[in-house]
Amino acid sequence: MPWNRKDLISIEQLSAEEINTIFETADAFKKVLGRKTAKTPALRGKNVVNLFFENSTRTRVAFEMAAKRLSADVTSLDMKTSSTAKGETLRDTVENIRALQADIIIIRHSAPGSAGYIAKILDIPVLNAGDGAHEHPTQALLDCFTLREKWGSLKGRKVAILGDILYSRVARSNIWAMQKLGAEVTLVGPSTLVPKQFEKLGVKVSHELKPALADKDAVMLLRIQHERQNASAFPSLNEYKSMFGLNADRFSWLKKDAIIMHPGPINRGVEIDSDLADCSQSVILEQVTNGLAVRMAALYLCNGGSAEAAIA
Amino acid sequence: MSAIWIKNGRIIDPKTERDELGDLFIVDGKIAEKPSQDILDTAETIDAEGLVVAPGLVDLHVHFRVPGQKHKETIQSGTAAAAAGGFTSVVCMPNTSPSVDNTGTVQLIKDIVDKEAVVNVFPTGTITMGRQGEALAPTGSLSRSGIVAITDGGKCVQNAGLMRRAVQYAHMFGIPVIDHCQDYQLSGDGVMNEGFVSTKLGLKGIHKGAEDIIVARDIVLSTHTKAHIHLQHISSKLAVEIIRRAKSRGINITAEATPHHIDLTDSEIESFNTNFKMNPPLREEEDRLALIEALEDGTIDCIATGHAPHTDYEKDVEFDYAPFGVIGLETALSVTLGQFYHSKRLSLAKALSFLTYKPSEILHLNKGTLGVGADGDVILFDPDETWTPKFRGFFSKSSNSPWLDRELKGKVKKTIVSGKLVFDGSEILANG
Numbered sequence: 190m191p192w193n194r195k196d197l198i199s200i201e202q203l204s205a206e207e208i209n210t211i212f213e214t215a216d217a218f219k220k221v222l223g224r225k226t227a228k229t230p231a232l233r234g235k236n237v238v239n240l241f242f243e244n245s246t247r248t249r250v251a252f253e254m255a256a257k258r259l260s261a262d263v264t265s266l267d268m269k270t271s272s273t274a275k276g277e278t279l280r281d282t283v284e285n286i287r288a289l290q291a292d293i294i295i296i297r298h299s300a301p302g303s304a305g306y307i308a309k310i311l312d313i314p315v316l317n318a319g320d321g322a323h324e325h326p327t328q329a330l331l332d333c334f335t336l337r338e339k340w341g342s343l344k345g346r347k348v349a350i351l352g353d354i355l356y357s358r359v360a361r362s363n364i365w366a367m368q369k370l371g372a373e374v375t376l377v378g379p380s381t382l383v384p385k386q387f388e389k390l391g392v393k394v395s396h397e398l399k400p401a402l403a404d405k406d407a408v409m410l411l412r413i414q415h416e417r418q419n420a421s422a423f424p425s426l427n428e429y430k431s432m433f434g435l436n437a438d439r440f441s442w443l444k445k446d447a448i449i450m451h452p453g454p455i456n457r458g459v460e461i462d463s464d465l466a467d468c469s470q471s472v473i474l475e476q477v478t479n480g481l482a483v484r485m486a487a488l489y490l491c492n493g494g495s496a497e498a499a500i501a
Numbered sequence: 502m503s504a505i506w507i508k509n510g511r512i513i514d515p516k517t518e519r520d521e522l523g524d525l526f527i528v529d530g531k532i533a534e535k536p537s538q539d540i541l542d543t544a545e546t547i548d549a550e551g552l553v554v555a556p557g558l559v560d561l562h563v564h565f566r567v568p569g570q571k572h573k574e575t576i577q578s579g580t581a582a583a584a585a586g587g588f589t590s591v592v593c594m595p596n597t598s599p600s601v602d603n604t605g606t607v608q609l610i611k612d613i614v615d616k617e618a619v620v621n622v623f624p625t626g627t628i629t630m631g632r633q634g635e636a637l638a639p640t641g642s643l644s645r646s647g648i649v650a651i652t653d654g655g656k657c658v659q660n661a662g663l664m665r666r667a668v669q670y671a672h673m674f675g676i677p678v679i680d681h682c683q684d685y686q687l688s689g690d691g692v693m694n695e696g697f698v699s700t701k702l703g704l705k706g707i708h709k710g711a712e713d714i715i716v717a718r719d720i721v722l723s724t725h726t727k728a729h730i731h732l733q734h735i736s737s738k739l740a741v742e743i744i745r746r747a748k749s750r751g752i753n754i755t756a757e758a759t760p761h762h763i764d765l766t767d768s769e770i771e772s773f774n775t776n777f778k779m780n781p782p783l784r785e786e787e788d789r790l791a792l793i794e795a796l797e798d799g800t801i802d803c804i805a806t807g808h809a810p811h812t813d814y815e816k817d818v819e820f821d822y823a824p825f826g827v828i829g830l831e832t833a834l835s836v837t838l839g840q841f842y843h844s845k846r847l848s849l850a851k852a853l854s855f856l857t858y859k860p861s862e863i864l865h866l867n868k869g870t871l872g873v874g875a876d877g878d879v880i881l882f883d884p885d886e887t888w889t890p891k892f893r894g895f896f897s898k899s900s901n902s903p904w905l906d907r908e909l910k911g912k913v914k915k916t917i918v919s920g921k922l923v924f925d926g927s928e929i930l931a932n933g
Contacts, residue, residue: 278818300819301703302773321821322703361703386700 192490196308196315199324200365208369210496212334214486215479217499222258222482231489231499232261235292239265240283241318242298247453247477248318248328252295255484261293283307293492296320314491322356327487328452329362331480333370335472336407338479339448344371349401349443351377351433352411352460355384355422359452360411364390377401378433381422398433399442407448410435410460426459435461448472504528504540505920510549510881514556514871515854525554527877530920534873545922549881552914553849557589557620557878558834558856559869561679561757562733562805564654564826565591565622567613568606569598574810574898576610577617579830582808582897584924586831587913589878590621590861590868591808594654595632602627602638604646611647619923619931620916621878623649623866628667628678634658637667644674649864650731652679655780657715659685665722672728677864679731680719682740683781687711692821694767694782702770704820707782709737716740720747723754731863732756734807736781738791745800755863757805758792760829760836761903765789769903775816775823776903779809793840796855797847803860806833810899813892828897831890835909838884843910849884877920886912896929 190206200208221229237256241249249265256263268282283294294311296304297318304317304324319325336343348367354360354376367374368391375393376383388394395401402408413429423429440449449461449471457463466473489499505527513520526533528540536544565579574582583591593610595601601610607624614622626643630636632653640651651671657680658664668678688711693699695706716732720743723730735741735756744756761779766786769777777783795801809826816823834856841852861869868878889908892900916924923930 278814280817298819300821303819305773306819320703324703355700356703358703361701384700386697389697390701 191495195491197326197487197491198305198308198317200326200329200362205369208330208366211330211483211486211490212337214490214496214499215334215482218485219482228258228260230260231494232256232259232492235261235492236290237261237263237293237295237488238286238291239263240268240294240296242268245297248297251480252318252484255481256488258485259488279303279307280310283311287311287313293488316487316491319358322358324362325358326362327484328359329366331476331483332363332409332450333366334483335476335479343367346372346406347404348372348407348409349375349377349405350409350411351435353382353413354378354387354411355382356414357411363409364392375401379423398439402439402442405443405447407450408435408443409450412454412456413460430459434459435465437462437465440465450476502529502540503920504536504544505917506541506544506546507549507554508546510552510554512554512871513850513853515850516858516870517872519871520850525871525879527879527917527920530877532871532873532875532877547915552881552883555853555880556857556869556871557880557916557918558587559860559866560588560591560806560830561803561860561864563591563593563808563830564596564810565593566810567597568609572812575617576613576622578896578898580618580620580622581929582830582895583620584916584929585896585913587834587880587882587916588620588830589916589918590623590866592623592625592649592864594652595625595627596654600627600632601625602630604642607643607646607648619929620918625650625652625654625679627651628653628658632656634660634663637670640671640676641674644676650677650679655681657681657683661718668722668728668730669726672726677729677731679733681733682712682715682719684711684714687714692778693770694784696767696785698767698770709739709784712737712781713739713743716743720752720754723752727753729753734759734762734781735792735801736762736784736788738788741791741795741800748800755802757803758796758801759807760804760833761827763789763792763840764836765903773820775820776827776901776905778820778823778825779827780825802863804833804837804855805860806830810897811901813900816901828895828899828902831895831897832902832904832909834882834913835911838911839909842884877917879917880913881915882911882913884911888912
């Protein structure tokens with residue numbers, strides 16, 4: 190299926206076919222990454238600007254490296270110290286960056302809807318690298334790409350997402366992506382972080398770990414995001430760990446060959462025991478590597494590339 | 502002697518239950534019986550055939566931003582918007598800069614009103630100094646200087662002990678207390694209704710309980726003090742139920758609902774359009790329906806716009822950072838007609854009652870009727886004419902309306918204030 194979008198803002202907007210187009214393109218770029226000279230000229234001469242209004246290491250670096258692998262010129266800006274800190278509006282900031290000949294903008298921002306907002310303003314591709322608790326589309330794409338590599342297809346698979354769902358853009362994007370690809374999703378965690386409202390998105394919601402983990406093919410852990418919680422959603426990290434932390438005993442409740450995922454950064458010893466994070470069934474680092482190929486695909490397609498050409 | 506003879510209109514006065522085809526006379530600024538032929542011979546005549554002739558509308562809740570924020574609205578532009586929307590009397594909130602916590606600011610507003618206003622403007626004073634919720638404002642002095650109520654306009658006094666004293670003290674002067682019901686511990690830093698849509702979008706929610714708990718508190722305070730508390734822009738179904746129960750027990754409270762809360766729900770925010778950001782936020786369908794039912798059975802007394810102008814550049818930001826509030830003066834009549842009259846839920850007269858004598862009676866304004874001797878505040882409107890609000894197409898300085906580009910039905914053709922034509926369907930003709 191051809192890719193007809195200027196932007197990548199949310200998984201909610203994408204069809205399963207569009208997601209698969211990204212995957213097929215990422216397959217091709219993953220092969221490129223395996224070459225001795227792991228670089229293609231697809232975005233040569235293009236200016237890619239990374240606008241990060243929030244802290245990020247892996248996503249910012251992954252986008253930067255993905256753009257460089259496509260031969261783009263990359264400028265990464267830490268917007269916490271920029272003109273917006275002096276009171277400039279987001280509209281003015283991005284219009285100025287556009288006027289400086291930016292060809293693609295990647296944005297991370299604490300406000301839900303911000304990426305979609307600037308995509309409507311600008312005539313160049315905008316890629317959402319996380320807008321508050323709304324969506325983080327490339328994370329969900331790389332997560333599902335990783336599962337697809339392991340299973341061939343997500344159809345009929347059962348995945349549990351465990352942890353801080355309420356404040357998680359990763360959870361929201363994965364809920365959309367996994368269901369569009371045919372997987373069944375169960376959300377698990379304390380009632381204050383996993384409200385029943387999510388059931389209207391078609392997922393199951395559970396506050397009990399054992400029945401929620403039983404028969405699952407994969408468990409995705411989410412970081413407890415202290416920085417987004419201005420009111421205490423649970424009594425303490427120790428209480429959370431004792432009720433919902435993944436340890437060896439609880440891991441045994443899943444299917445034998447179940448996969449452990451985590452979008453990072455990990456709070457070792459809180460949401461997951463350290464040994465489990467590093468065990469053979471953990472794909473945490475594979476997720477990171479796949480993030481490069483998926484982001485190359487997203488940049489390439491939004492710039493007007495076709496899956497067929499990338500594969501060729 | 503001046504006279505206006507409005508001929509052949511459908512005259513509707515909800516208060517006196519008049520609904521008939523006929524003529525209406527305004528003599529020396531007052532509604533009059535048919536005057537003598539001499540007077541009729543010199544009267545200004547207005548042909549109202551095919552139009553409804555009704556009392557000028559009354560709005561208990563507008564923000565005119567003066568003094569301090571003229572870039573959003575002025576008394577001139579705000580009252581022009583009122584006149585264009587059919588409102589001949591408005592009550593303006595005291596959350597100005599400086600806020601109306603002193604008699605000097607009341608006088609300043611009255612002076613500006615004298616110079617600029619084309620409709621009647623009734624100022625309010627604050628409950629607490631600087632609307633900080635810490636020390637009582639001088640209610641007695643404010644009352645003497647001409648305010649019609651006290652309110653912290655847009656803010657809610659969180660300290661129940663202080664609120665009790667405010668209510669008790671104001672009661673002594675016969676001044677109602679108007680409250681924006683919101684518990685800040687529960688509302689937190691939410692930006693929209695807490696519910697499925699906020700969960701889906703990842704926007705922080707404002708829990709309905711934040712409103713319910715203060716509505717209940719105010720009812721308790723009114724019960725003990727016998728003082729009149731008017732509850733602004735009720736938005737939640739449970740708050741409606743609490744008010745209904747209190748009213749059945751004769752508690753001295755009144756309440757209003759806004760056009761946006763009876764017409765729209767939080768599903769509008771799926772597009773992150775900041776013109777749907779208001780406080781209290783748009784709620785869910787069950788809440789919207791509860792408000793409509795509450796207006797019909799009298800649990801909620803009237804409709805008030807909460808007209809809250811902001812500039813386009815203030816609203817043209819990320820949803821989190823946009824200010825709360827939408828304008829409403831120029832669309833309120835159409836939206837009310839749509840929900841109650843065109844939907845065939847209520848008669849035209851009953852629908853108009855929410856915008857005429859009912860709000861007037863809450864604050865004893867002596868407006869909103871066509872009874873003989875009443876002030877000659879009259880509107881003529883076509884209930885069936887369709888129109889579409891456009892960006893920068895308002896008489897208000899601002900365009901932050903949730904009904905932009907949506908077709909509405911019902912258009913004001915003329916607005917008369919104290920026997921003087923101030924709006925002719927396309928332009929403001931005069932100031933007071």
